[in-house]
Structure formats: structure tokens, C-alpha cells
Amino acid sequence: EDQVTQSPEALRLQEGESSSLNCSYTVSGLRGLFWYRQDPGKGPEFLFTLYSAGEEKEKERLKATLTKKESFLHITAPKPEDSATYLCAVGGSARQLTFGSGTQLTVLP
Amino acid sequence: DSGVTQTPKHLITATGQRVTLRCSPRSGDLSVYWYQQSLDQGLQFLIHYYNGEERAKGNILERFSAQQFPDLHSELNLSSLELGDSALYFCASSAGTSRSSYNEQFFGPGTRLTVL
Numbered sequence: 001e002d003q004v005t006q007s008p009e010a011l012r013l014q015e016g017e018s019s020s021l022n023c024s025y026t027v028s029g030l031r032g033l034f035w036y037r038q039d040p041g042k043g044p045e046f047l048f049t050l051y052s053a054g055e056e057k058e059k060e061r062l063k064a065t066l067t068k069k070e071s072f073l074h075i076t077a078p079k080p081e082d083s084a085t086y087l088c089a090v091g092g093s094a095r096q097l098t099f100g101s102g103t104q105l106t107v108l109p
Numbered sequence: 110d111s112g113v114t115q116t117p118k119h120l121i122t123a124t125g126q127r128v129t130l131r132c133s134p135r136s137g138d139l140s141v142y143w144y145q146q147s148l149d150q151g152l153q154f155l156i157h158y159y160n161g162e163e164r165a166k167g168n169i170l171e172r173f174s175a176q177q178f179p180d181l182h183s184e185l186n187l188s189s190l191e192l193g194d195s196a197l198y199f200c201a202s203s204a205g206t207s208r209s210s211y212n213e214q215f216f217g218p219g220t221r222l223t224v225l
Contacts, residue, residue, distance in 0.1 A: 043216035091211035
């Protein structure tokens with residue numbers, strides 16, 4: 001059974017204080033690892049897809065990396081508008097995405 | 110705006126009732142996925158349709174059913190509703206399926222179901 005564990009559950013940062021979110025996974029035959037951002041009461045918003053260990057993707061203040069066991073979402077110099085819940089999901093041979101419970105990020109001005 | 114639309118935005122109903130949630134995928138997307146999100150369970154995969162055919166089933170209850178129509182819109186039917194069915198229901202769409210990789214899924218705004 002595919003499993004995804006995200007840590008920390010919640011993170012409070014000061015504006016400009018860089019940090020990383022962790023996504024540890026076990027999956028049978030990784031087909032892709034996905035990062036989403038979700039605002040309260042809204043649908044998840046797609047951020048990145050990573051397919052193989054060593055791959056990195058960047059978008060504005062966010063950078064996602066992938067190893068064989070985990071993925072990191074690095075947030076550089078965050079702003080209050082980066083506050084959201086960040087979800088990690090894996091797709092494996094089970095032909096469905098398995099989501100983690102998310103990291104709730106709060107960036108204080 | 111992801112391009113995926115869902116109706117209605119909110120639904121309030123009573124236990125034992127039946128409701129239908131509707132989803133229109135992004136233009137050109139053939140795959141539709143349904144998810145349930147509750148506070149204690151997180152985002153749970155329910156079912157996947159590709160071009161009208163069921164492709165994968167997750168933890169979907171027998172009281173729930175779905176279908177995808179020729180115009181590619183999809184409906185999720187929930188019957189004999191219980192208090193525990195109260196949740197956010199999301200639809201997502203993607204360009205298709207591949208044996209070697211997954212295409213990213215784009216989520217709709219969701220339907221909030223409240224069962225009283």
C-alpha cells in the first residue's frame with residue numbers, strides 16, 4: 001500500500017525566513033510525485049511534478065526536489081501570501097494518487 | 110482558475126437522502142477523478158474515469174456511484190447519506206493516462222456537502 005507522510009504538520013515562519021517541508025513516501029513503482037497548494041475551502045492547486053530521483057523544479061520562491069525516499073519543498077524568503085496547506089501525493093502502480101495529510105504553512109508579516 | 114467546474118458549491122441535506130454532484134473537466138481532458146476530503150481523513154481518492162470508462166476505484170462506498178458521460182462531464186451519486194458523509198468533494202481532471210507516468214491532475218473548487 002502506498003504511503004505518504006508529511007512533516008511538520010504545521011509551520012510558522014516570519015516573512016523572509018526560508019525553510020523546507022518534507023514528504024516521505026513508500027510506493028510500489030513510482031510514476032510521479034506531485035506537490036499541491038491548498039487554500040482553506042478551495043481545491044488543491046497544482047505546483048510541481050517530479051518523476052525521478054535527482055530531479056528539481058522551481059517556481060518563484062518554491063523549489064521541489066526528489067530522492068528515492070523523500071521529497072522536499074524549499075521555500076525561499078516566503079511572503080504572507082505563501083500561507084496555505086501544502087500537499088504531497090505519489091502515484092504508483094496502484095493507478096491512483098495517494099495524498100499526505102499536508103503541512104499547514106503560516107507566514108507572518 | 111483550473112478550468113474544472115463543479116456544481117453545486119454547497120449542498121445541505123438530511124440523513125437517508127440522495128444527492129448528485131456534477132463535474133465538468135478542463136477542455137480536452139479525458140480523465141476525471143473524484144476525491145473526498147474530510148478533516149480527519151485528508152484527501153481520499155474515490156474513483157477515476159477515462160473517456161467514459163471506469164479505470165480505478167479507491168475507498169468508495171457501495172452507497173456511492175459515479176459515471177462519465179459522452180460529453181466527458183461526470184456525476185457522483187451519493188445515496189442513503191449518513192452524518193459521516195459530510196465533507197468536501199473534489200473533482201479533478203487530467204489529459205489522460207499513461208502506463209509509465211501520471212499526468213498532473215487539476216482540481217475543481219469542490220462541493221461542500223453537509224448532512225444533517
